Amino acid sequence: MDTNLLDFLEYHKIDKSDIMDAKGLSITEIKNKMKTNNILFAYNTTPCEKSGHTIRDRHSHCIVCNTAHIAFMKRTKATGYVYIAGSIIKNYIKIGMTTEDPIKRIGKLNSRKVGNTNDWIVIKAIKCDHVNMVEIDIQKALQKYKVEGEYYGDESIESVEIFRCKYNKALETVENYFRDKQINKKEEKTYLFNIEKYNNFRNIVNPKYL
Structure with missing residues (x-):
């Protein structure tokens, strides 16, 4: 993980266990791995159309363009x-x-x-x-x-x-x-x-x- 990604995770209080490296994986492989391991986010994904960000949630939403998706995904693990x-x-x-x-x-x-x-x-x-x-x-x-x-x-x-x-x-x-x-x-x-x-x-x- 580079410094910018680490800063982003820290600012939005995203635990490292909730994000995975998607480099080299197909979309299907990414989704299957996230679902199997209950991972909420992935980096090194396909760049988003709006700004080229490569951090997405389990539903393929860019969480940099719309950070509201971060809170929504975190809720899926809440008790x-x-x-x-x-x-x-x-x-x-x-x-x-x-x-x-x-x-x-x-x-x-x-x-x-x-x-x-x-x-x-x-x-x-x-x-x-x-x-x-x-x-x-x-x-x-x-x-x-x-x-x-x-x-x-x-x-x-x-x-x-x-x-x-x-x-x-x-x-x-x-x-x-x-x-x-x-x-x-x-x-x-x-x-x-x-x-x-x-x-x-x-x-x-x-x-x-x-």
Whole structure:
């Protein structure tokens, strides 16, 4: 590693174990090695079109042109909670993640009126490693129930975490994922035991998946 690269890693607090030398490797070889060894970044990659930088993340994004990708990738290794929340007003289920207390996270969601409602209740949360990756995979497993067109309150950012399904459908998906992937549950909390009303929701498939 040259001095400029070392300075970049130090400034952005990137651990050397999270980056690999891609010199001489094909794109497929780079991606396979990064995935197998859970490596987030690679240097000596194909230069980016904008400025010729050669440091990319696992998804081939240039992390020099857009350093926001650094924080996003670091989150994939974070330990936190995957939670299931529900809204009675909207008949929505939400699958999200947080590295803070789930109750505090739900409070913030309600204050921002995520999904155009402020009655979110956290029902269950599971603490695990690589929580961002777990969250994304579970959301993909439920994608046919995904709600489109709901935003983060007044922000022009569409929420990808809201679904039209029963609580039990979400719970079954979460439990199956942890079992099939053999992911260790560091902690498991049930915040709401009276869940009948959340199971009165309908499992509504998004038309694009019909």
